[in-house]
């Protein structure tokens with residue numbers, strides 16, 4: 001009988017790929033642990049049959065705590081339900097009735113077997129690149145927070161922007177996992193997956209070959225468009241883990257403005273962090289951002305934007321179209337003025 005404090009079903013049915021393409025045991029473990037197995041040069045089958053994965057599964061049937069799983073143990077020590085316990089519960093294995101529920105679980109034999117099977121789920125990491133810095137987020141999921149942590153000298157995520165999604169082998173890997181008839185779900189983690197140019201290609205590929213499965217992803221919904229909606233509607237079910245920070249009536253107006261600026265070719269970034277407005281203006285001014293527009297309830301009601309230019313303490317309130325016309329004329333090449 002496995003140990004109720006150690007056993008975890010995750011690496012038995014869930015495949016994980018880190019942002020750089022390394023195969024891993026699960027999404028809780030932030031350090032890439034695929035022992036050199038990577039979607040850029042290996043197949044998913046090679047990872048499943050690897051000695052390293054089998055050994056890890058074997059250890060999860062033993063009595064010794066595993067160092068990669070520290071986060072789960074710490075959460076449990078503090079009285080929280082860990083990912084390990086949560087996922088075991090999905091197989092009807094209860095911490096309080098572990099022995100009985102494990103033995104009666106319909107997947108018991110599969111869990112005791114460490115030989116390669118196929119994964120029913122794949123969790124694919126799209127890196128931490130994100131266009132927002134929401135208050136509940138962290139450097140592993142937001143490049144903006146990572147930048148702030150680095151500026152403040154705080155320990156932070158060590159992520160490169162070389163994503164597996166952008167590698168030529170990504171297409172073969174996605175084909176391989178879709179060819180597996182046992183597949184039930186593909187989940188894309190981030191960052192904000194929708195800002196990755198290859199997200200749409202992968203979504204299209206999965207939706208065309210496996211409309212029978214469930215597709216899920218995390219998102220702040222600022223980049224959702226009709227192509228994405230068209231691909232998503234093909235799936236049997238779709239789950240979007242939405243950042244609620246973007247669901248606010250002023251934020252709706254901010255996103256409308258962003259879309260308008262994007263359409264007019266004006267490079268822009270939005271900052272909806274839960275900080276005082278004066279703090280944000282000071283920070284962006286110190287970073288020499290040439291134009292800051294401030295949007296609150298009043299601007300939303302009047303359909304205007306409050307604009308500040310670098311080096312000036314004054315702000316002017318303009319209608320959006322007027323602001324865009326002003327910025328466009330300021331950006332003309334000298335011989336076009």
Ligand code: SF4
Nearest residue numbers: 008026028069072084
């Ligand atoms: S015990 Fe926790 S960290 Fe370890 S594989 Fe399971 S879910 Fe992941």
